[in-house]
Amino acid sequence: MRRAALGVIRILLEHSLEIDFADGVGVALAQQPVAGMDNEAQGEALYDFVVDRLRRYYLDQDIGITTPMFDAVRDKRPRSLGDFDQRLKAVAAFARLEPAASLAAANKRTANILRQAEFDEADAGGGADPALLRGAPEVALYEALKSAEKHVQPLLEQRAYTEALTLLAELRPAIDRFFDEVMVMTDDAAERRNRLALLAELRGLFLNIADVSRLTPGKE
Helix, strand or coil, X not given: CHHHHHHHHHHHHHCCCCCCHHHHHHHHHHHCCCCCCCHHHHHHHHHHHHHHHXXXXXXXXXXXXXXXXXXHHHCCCCCXXXXXXXXXXXXXXXXXXXXXXXXXXXXXXXXXXXXXXXCCHHXXXXXXXXHHCCXXXXXXXXXXXXXXXXXXXXXXXXXXXXXXXXXXXXXXXXXXXXXXXXXXXXXXXXXXXXXXXXXXXXXXXXXXXXXXXXXXXXCC
């Protein structure tokens, strides 16, 4: 099975075949139903099995791909191996940028704050309210995020992930200033929620491509 999985990987990637692998697995399982078997669960298990072989495929090539880079993309569970490949190469290029370590740490810090506050995308609603921004650091981050969103979205549609992450790397000064000068968990409930919404927006921009917080040592 490992050899067969590696064969599928090499055929799809080395011949640049764009196939929705997750959907293909579902179709195959539907053609071979097994009584008492949950096809959806089996499909996810098969996807994970092939992705485990995919990890080995990259690590064996010695092309600068590391396990944290791979896991940063794996968390997104791309539906096609071609999409997985493009995201992974973008993360590898991002990791070589000077701001990468700082941005990875900021993403990890953001994820921790949001988790501890039990704040998710649904809580963010329409995002941060500019009327509730207090001070230059919040305003600067808000404006930087809005500008980045406008420019990143077309790149995502083209799968230009390297260009998108390079653009997002330019957020570093605004992010660093925000964390240096702003207390997110303020006692004012409205301001606290607004700052969490701002961080959720920041986190979401990177998660459109990969979970770059994985590039920091240790667990998130």
